[in-house]
Amino acid sequence: MDDVIIGLEVHVQLNRLKTKLFCSCPINYHDSEPNTHVCPVCLGMPGAMPVINKEAVKAAIKIALALNAEVQPFTVFDRKNYFYPDLPKGFQISQYDRPLALGGYVTIETEDGEKKIALKRIHMEEDPGKLSYKGSITLAKYSLIDYNRSGVPLLEIVTEPVMSSPKEARLFLNKLRIILEYLEVFDGNLEGAMRVDANISLKGGGRVEIKNISSFKGVERALSYEITRQRNLLRRGRVVLRETRHFDEVNNITVSLRSKEEEQDYRYFPEPDLVPIHTSELVDEVKDLLPEMPEEKRQRFIQQYEIGDNFAKVLVLDPKMADYFEEVALQLDAKLAASWIVDVLRGELNYRGWDFRVGWEKLRPEEMIRLLKYFVEEKITEKGVVEVIRTKLDEGGDIDAIIQSKGLFAIPKTEIERLCREAIEKNPKAVEDYKAGKKQAANYLVGYVMKVTRGRADPAETAKIIREMLSN
Amino acid sequence: MIGVAEWKERVESEKCYDLVSEMLERIERSRLNAYITVIENEALRKAEEYDKGELKGKLAGIPVAIKDNITTKGIRTTCASRILHDYVPPFDAHVVERLKAEGAIIIGKTNMDEFAMGTTTETSFFGVVRNPYDEDRVAGGSSGGSGAVVAGEEAVMSLGSDTGGSIRCPASFCGVYGLKPTYGLVSRYGLIPYANSLEQIGPMASSVEDLALLLEVIAGKDARDSTNAGRSFEFKGQTEKKFKIGVVKEMGGNDEVMGRFSEVLEMLNGLTDGEVVEVSMPSFRYALAAYYVIAMSEASSNLARYDGVRYGLASELDSWSRYFSKVRAEGFGEEVKRRIMLGSYALSAGYYGKYYLKALKVRTLVRRDFQKAFSQVDVLISPTMPSLPFRIGELADPLTMYKADVNTVAINLAGIPALSMPAGFVKGLPVGLQIMGDYFSENTILNFALMLEKRFSETGLIED
Secondary structure, X not given: OOXXXXXXXXXXXXXXXXXXXXXXXXXXXXXXXXXXXXXXXXXXXXXXXXXXXXXXXXHHHHHHHHOOOEEOOEEOOEEEEOOOOOOOOOEEEEOOOOOOEEOOEEEEEEOOEEEEEEEEEEEEEEOOXXXXXXXXXXXXXXXXXXXXXXXXXXXXXXXXOOEOOHHHHHHHHHHHHHHHHHXXXXXXXXXXXXXXXXXXXXOOOOOEEEEEEOOHHHHHHHHHHHHHHHHHHXXXXXXXXXXEEEEEOOOOEEEEEEEHHHOOOOOOEEOOOOOOEEOHHHHHHHHOOOOOOHHHHHHHHHHHHOOOHHHHHHHOOOHHHHHHHHHHHOOOOHHHHHHHHHHHHHHXXXXXXOOHHHHHHHOOHHHHHHHHHHHHOOOEOHHHHHHHHHHHHHHOOOHHHHHHHOOOEOOOHHHHHHHHXXXXXXXXXXXXXXXXXXXXXXXXXXXXXXHHOOOOXXXXXXXXXXXXXXXX | OOOHHHHHXXXXXXXXXXXXXXXXXXXXXXXXXXXXXXXXXXXXXXXXXXXXXXXXXXXXXXXXXXXXXXXXXXXXXXXXXXXXXXXXXXXXXXXXXXXXXXOOEEEEEEOOOHHHOOOOOOXXXXXXXXXXXXXXXXXXXXXXXXXXXXXXXXXXXXXXXXXXXXXXXXXXXXXXXXXXXXXXXXXXXXXXXOXXXXXXXXXXXXXXXXXXXXXXXXXXXXXXXXOOOOOOOOOOOOOOOOEEEEEEOOOOOOHHHHHHHHHHHHHHHOOXXXXXXXXXXXXXXHHHHXXXXXXXXXXXHHHHHOOOOOOOOOOOOOOHHHHHHHHHHHHOOHHHHHHHHHHHHHHOOOOOHHHHHHHHHHHHHHHHHHHHHHOOOOEXXXXXXOOXXXXXXXXXXXXXXXXXXOOOHHHHXXXXXXXXXXXXXXXXXXXXXXXXXXXXXXXXXXXXXXXXXXXXXXXXXXXX
């Protein structure tokens, strides 16, 4: 799509910090009663003053460095003035002309190869509170406000307008999420953790901003809808107005919010209750804490464990999955570990809507190691391993107990040989047929063994033994 | 006026409880309208505690009044505005914590201009504060109540706040001492902001000694105010010091005030322990304009939180934007609305560079002028106010009122300390002398004021 230009503004909650951006209220608001994680500062009570949470600045610097951005030596907080019921001070403390970091990029893999998505700037700000309604938003007589979210640290990451398709936008967001999770400052699973404003324009049309989209799928759908809408307008010789639109996630359409003329004037000016931050010391401190990033990890996996890039690429998508792999790979053949984790365990977790953080608890790496050792020692079949994994995920319990109760331990070779002999003795007709040249008659004998063992025998192995016996 | 020393002496022989009761009765009878809220029961309870020997500290048993823009836990704090007329804060300001820790008796919350926006207290929702020397005149503003209670013996000392002269003006008009500390010396935590980058809480009292004592209590480190310098203050008397005094050419006044000021200058020239030179500060031409641009810009944003949602004046439910408009239209007075509008204008796109940024540049120039001056002299002096206390209603238009701050605002732009002390009377009305010093030179200006205080009383120069 050569004529499409997309830029994103991503609001990221630093939701793994302990406290809010300007006060010491806890930020884990998701499971708490409304308005219980509040104080005079985040409620904007008269006379209360903000104090910067240094940990939040450090987390922000960490992200900026990981995104290859240039952390500015001197950064300033500003007031963004506007009225809204969820905004307790009547302004949001944000950053304007002296943001935390400038530049940077994120590499994504498109069908045409790697592409660097350039970043414009990264700045810190506070989250407002949240409106909620009794019943539906249209029927409720009034709005309720929960200020638990007020003051939660946000990072706004702004890209240059360099993406050319909704899919690229989604790839960028996926990659960004992975990087943020690596830094251990962000949990993408929490509601509202990442909110996106998407800017899109087509050649010959005005720039349209779609506000506050809360899912990656939503971003892709909203952008696709906009491309169709704008293209139709342009085809019919109509004008695409510069405006702000809202994405309706239920009907998958965008609707106009306000035109450019109605844009607010935020009257930014430096927050006089905070002092500028000199970042150089913090940057030095944070640099040493920066973990291995996905790309580095991928290269290391390929070299250290000699696994294929197809596995390495997938393993680094989730730091928890990568760690899981390393735990298992240290005890077993790495290729075997990679294949079981990527091809089976990941699929089983996905199917249940879980990630590896849950996976880690449901099937601990040491249990996986034990299970795969049985497999290597041929004590359990491939099919058996899959069944144990499924049972373990769904019902829990001890690995050995599951194998025992389901009778999944593979039958010893001597027992299979005995059963094969038994099959030959009891089915002279089939033996006769086989010897007469009807090779498929062996299948009947294998079937007998399978039936007696209730499928626990390895069919290929059994067939091999029977053929050997019959040819003697 | 009753100073700390006299109060302590009387408490020795009489009961603190009786003295506080007497003061409360005086407040009850008073026509000054200096208090918005009197904290009778709690004040008497504290006095009783003192009498039992349970109240300890540097200010034990001393009645102190607090300007009503400083938050007091459980005691309504109105900013003299209708929009906060029933607002009860859930926390104490840092200075209030300090007062309580030192055993002070908080006797009441003083009247002021609405949100500290004014020079006369005429913008107060609770009515004007009358001047103790002439009830037809104003007590000055915005900390008019805090000035009047000291002069009217309705408290021993008080706290005010000073954004552009709001402590020094009422100190001058009421004939008391008032100090605006260096920006950052006293924590602003709990001071309901008018213009954050300009203001400080400061002491008002009936002598230099009391002023210094109260400053010692309220100054100091507070992590809740990011602009706090983390310094404490201790008063060190240096009676032998010889001062180099600068007179600011650009800070003047009308004939009545200047007449009095020249008499003071004459006395200073005759001193053997002083040397007087004239200092010129060219940036002052722009200081008043720059001050009002910055103050109003910050105010327009500070006052956005008063929307009737969480606290303060409420109104009939409506769509949120109509509700906000209604609450704010009913809750704010005319002067406050004017400043919000002017400030919003100065910050708006297209005008920001023309007004706000330009004002910041002037601010830098003013700072430089002061720095240059203090490389040559120890203290600078000027009349605090360019005129005698105004008659109530005399300042009909806002511009005339703004102009009355001409000698005081530059100090706040620079962030340096300045105090106003009584320098005698003209026509029975007090005249204030402003003494300015370099950053954190509170000891220097207090010592200079102490020297003058002594000279004035020796020469009888300040008698009416």
